Amino acid sequence: MPRETRESAALFERARAVTPGGVNSPVRAFNAVGGTPRFIASARGAWLTDVDGHEYVDLICSWGPMLLGHAHPEVEAAVREAIARGTSYGTPTRPEVELAEEIVARTPVERVRFVSSGTEATMSAIRLARGFTGRDLVVKFAGCYHGHVDALLASAGSGLATFAVPGTPGVPASSTELTLVLPYNDRAAVEKVFAEHGDRIACLVTEASPGNMGVVPPEPGFNRFLAETCRQHGALFVSDEVMTGFRVSREGQWGLDGKTEGWRPDLVTFGKVMGGGFPAAAFGGRADVMHQLAPEGPVYQAGTLSGNPIATTAGLTTLRLATDAVYAHLHHVADTIKAATSEALGAAGVPHVVQATGTMFSVFFTDAGPDGAVRDFDDAQRTDSAAYAAFFHAMLEAGVHLPPSAYEAWFVSAAHDDRAVQTVLDALPAAARAAAAA
Numbered sequence: 001m002p003r004e005t006r007e008s009a010a011l012f013e014r015a016r017a018v019t020p021g022g023v024n025s026p027v028r029a030f031n032a033v034g035g036t037p038r039f040i041a042s043a044r045g046a047w048l049t050d051v052d053g054h055e056y057v058d059l060i061c062s063w064g065p066m067l068l069g070h071a072h073p074e075v076e077a078a079v080r081e082a083i084a085r086g087t088s089y090g091t092p093t094r095p096e097v098e099l100a101e102e103i104v105a106r107t108p109v110e111r112v113r114f115v116s117s118g119t120e121a122t123m124s125a126i127r128l129a130r131g132f133t134g135r136d137l138v139v140k141f142a143g144c145y146h147g148h149v150d151a152l153l154a155s156a157g158s159g160l161a162t163f164a165v166p167g168t169p170g171v172p173a174s175s176t177e178l179t180l181v182l183p184y185n186d187r188a189a190v191e192k193v194f195a196e197h198g199d200r201i202a203c204l205v206t207e208a209s210p211g212n213m214g215v216v217p218p219e220p221g222f223n224r225f226l227a228e229t230c231r232q233h234g235a236l237f238v239s240d241e242v243m244t245g246f247r248v249s250r251e252g253q254w255g256l257d258g259k260t261e262g263w264r265p266d267l268v269t270f271g272k273v274m275g276g277g278f279p280a281a282a283f284g285g286r287a288d289v290m291h292q293l294a295p296e297g298p299v300y301q302a303g304t305l306s307g308n309p310i311a312t313t314a315g316l317t318t319l320r321l322a323t324d325a326v327y328a329h330l331h332h333v334a335d336t337i338k339a340a341t342s343e344a345l346g347a348a349g350v351p352h353v354v355q356a357t358g359t360m361f362s363v364f365f366t367d368a369g370p371d372g373a374v375r376d377f378d379d380a381q382r383t384d385s386a387a388y389a390a391f392f393h394a395m396l397e398a399g400v401h402l403p404p405s406a407y408e409a410w411f412v413s414a415a416h417d418d419r420a421v422q423t424v425l426d427a428l429p430a431a432a433r434a435a436a437a438a
C-alpha cells in the first residue's frame with residue numbers, strides 16, 4: 001500500500017488555484033519526478049513530517065541551509081529571544097556585526113555586505129565588479145546556477161565562447177549579450193575567451209564547486225587557474241559559495257583549495273547555511289573593491305531587510321555551533337550514504353557516478369564520461385532522469401526525501417544520526433532495483 005497523500009494532494013490543488021504550479025520555487029513541484037509534492041507540516045533534527053503524518057529522513061535540508069538539522073534547540077532559543085526584542089528596525093544592529101566578523105574570520109573576504117537571497121548576492125557582486133572595473137562583460141560556466149539574475153540566466157549559444165542567449169523568456173537579449181558562457185573545467189575555453197575579450201571582462205563568476213548540475217568539483221588547480229587568469233587581465237574572480245559556503249567545510253570550498261594553494265577570490269557570495277534557515281545572504285571580498293559600494297563609494301546597493309536581526313541571529317548561532325566536530329560528522333554521514341548508494345546501484349546494475357566536494361555530494365544516474373568523471377554540464381546531462389524518478393519515489397515510499405530532481409546535491413546535517421542513516425541504508429536496495437527496472 002503506497003503512503004496516503006490525501007492532505008498533500010488537497011493542499012496542492014488549493015495551491016495550484018492561487019500560485020503558478022502550486023509552488024514558490026519551481027523544483028518543489030515534482031515536475032522532474034512526477035507525483036504530488038509532500039507538504040511539510042514540521043521538521044525536527046533529520047526528519048520531516050508531512051501533513052498526512054508521514055515521516056521522512058530529509059536529504060534536502062532546505063537545499064542546503066539546515067547544516068545543524070531542523071529546529072536545533074540553541075538556534076531556536078536564540079531566534080525566540082531575538083524575536084521578543086522586535087523583528088526589524090531598519091537600523092544597524094549587533095548581530096549583523098557579529099555575523100560579519102564570523103564570516104570575515106572564516107573566509108577570504110575582508111568586508112561583507114548582507115542581502116536577503118543568494119540571487120541578490122550574485123546580482124550585487126556583478127554590479128560591483130562592473131562598477132569597480134568599468135567593464136561590462138561577464139564570464140560564467142554552463143551548468144552553474146547563480147540565482148535568477150537576468151544576466152546569469154543565460155545559456156550558451158551555438159559553438160564555444162559565443163555571447164549567450166537568454167535561458168528564459170522575459171530576459172532581454174541585451175541582458176545576456178554581455179555574458180559569455182563556457183564549458184566547466186575547460187581551461188582552453190577560458191584562455192581563448194580572455195585572449196579575445198580580456199580587456200572588456202569585468203568578472204568571471206563560478207560556483208566554487210558546482211552543485212547545481214549535480215556535484216561537479218573543479219579539477220585540481222582549476223579555481224587557482226581562474227583566479228590567476230582574471231588577475232592577468234584585470235578582471236575580478238567572483239566565487240559563488242552560496243551553496244558550498246560553510247557547508248563543504250568550515251571555510252567553504254576556499255578552505256579546500258584556495259587556502260592551501262595560497263590564493264583568494266576577489267569577491268565571494270554566500271547564502272544558505274549563513275542564514276540558518278532564514279532569508280540571509282551576503283557578498284564580500286577585497287576591501288578596495290567593497291569600498292566602492294554605497295555609502296562609501298558610487299556603486300549603489302541596498303535592502304530594507306538586509307542584515308535582518310532575526311536572520312543574522314539564526315545564522316550567527318548556526319555558524320558558532322558549526323564546529324570541526326560537526327564537519328567530521330557530516331563527512332562520516334556523507335561517506336556512509338555515498339558508499340551504500342553506490343553499492344546498492346552497483347548490485348542492481350544501474351550505471352552511476354558518485355561525486356563529492358567536502359561534505360557535499362550527489363549521485364549521477366549515468367555512465368562516467370570519457371575520463372571516468374562527470375566534469376561538465378554536457379556529461380551531467382547524460383543522466384537517466386527516468387531511472388532517477390523511479391529511485392526517488394521508491395526512496396520516498398520508504399521514508400527518505402531526496403531532492404526531486406536528478407541534478408541536485410544531496411544534503412545531510414549534524415542531526416543525521418544512526419537511526420536516520422539506517423533508514424536511508426535500508427531503503428536503498430529496493431530503490432536501486434526500481435531504478436534498474438525503469
Ligand code: PMP
Nearest residue numbers: 117118119145146147240242243
Ligand atoms: N548561487 C548558488 C550556487 C546557488 O546554489 C543558489 C541557490 N540554489 C543561488 C546562488 C541563489 O540563491 P537564492 O535561491 O537564495 O536566491
